[in-house]
Amino acid sequence: MEADGQSSRRRGNSQRRKFIRRDHVQGHExxxxxxxxxxxxxxSNLFRRRFRMSRPLFLPILNEVESYNxxxxxxxxxxxxxxxSCMQKITAVLRMLAYGVTGDFMDEYIRIGKSTVMKSLKKFTETVVTVFSEEYLRSPTAKDIGRLLAVGEQRGFPGMLGSIDCMHWK
Known part of the structure; x- marks a missing residue:
């Protein structure tokens, strides 16, 4: 390892990747x-805007994911x-999902590299599906469909079942 805290790692025969010593503790703090x-x-209003959820929703998700995986x-x-920390990994994943940015966008603030963000994203989504699928990722019931269609119509989108993929339901 070089004195400046960086070294090269070999990948294959010709690719090199720089090791960057990130201050993970500073990122968490x-x-x-x-x-x-x-x-x-x-x-809290800025938390909601930046994470696309409230802090009281974020923390139980963080705790469940950390205790499961x-x-x-x-x-x-x-x-x-x-x-x-768990907070850094999940914050990076949720910011990436919320803003549609690349993995290396998180490095400067959260102090997490692209490859780690991508691994965190994969593990987070697998864990969320496993932990929450029975309760939250189930098919909608007739009552759910009626409620969602009524909300859509009230907001000016008749026939729309939710807004994520603009799926229409007949």
Whole structure:
């Protein structure tokens, strides 16, 4: 390893990837201070806008995902340094989904590399489907369909069942 904290790793015969020593603890502290502290920097309306959900919804999802999948549990590496927190991994994933940005967009603020974001995205979606599918990812009942169609009509979209994919229901 070079003195500046960077080294090269070989991938295949010719590709090289730079190792960047990110301060994972600083990234976690920044997210925590900005959104999750007792008196966060950003108020709840900005949390909702940036995460596309409320903080009281985010935290139970975080806790369920972390308790179900060990990948999201913060651990120390062989040198004793703390790795990424569950909050960093899930924040990166949700921001990526909410804004439709690439994995490397998260690096400067959250301190997480593209490959880790992509792995987190895969593990998060698998975990969410496993943990929440029975209750939240089920097929709609006749009552659900009626309620969703009424809401759509009230908002000026008659015949639309939800707004994610603009699916119409007959």
């Amino acid at each position: 920044c997210i925590f201070r900005d959104y999750f502290a007792e008196n966060p920097v950003y108020p 060990l990948y999201f549990v913060q651990r120390r590496d062989n040198a004793g340094r703390l790795g990424l």
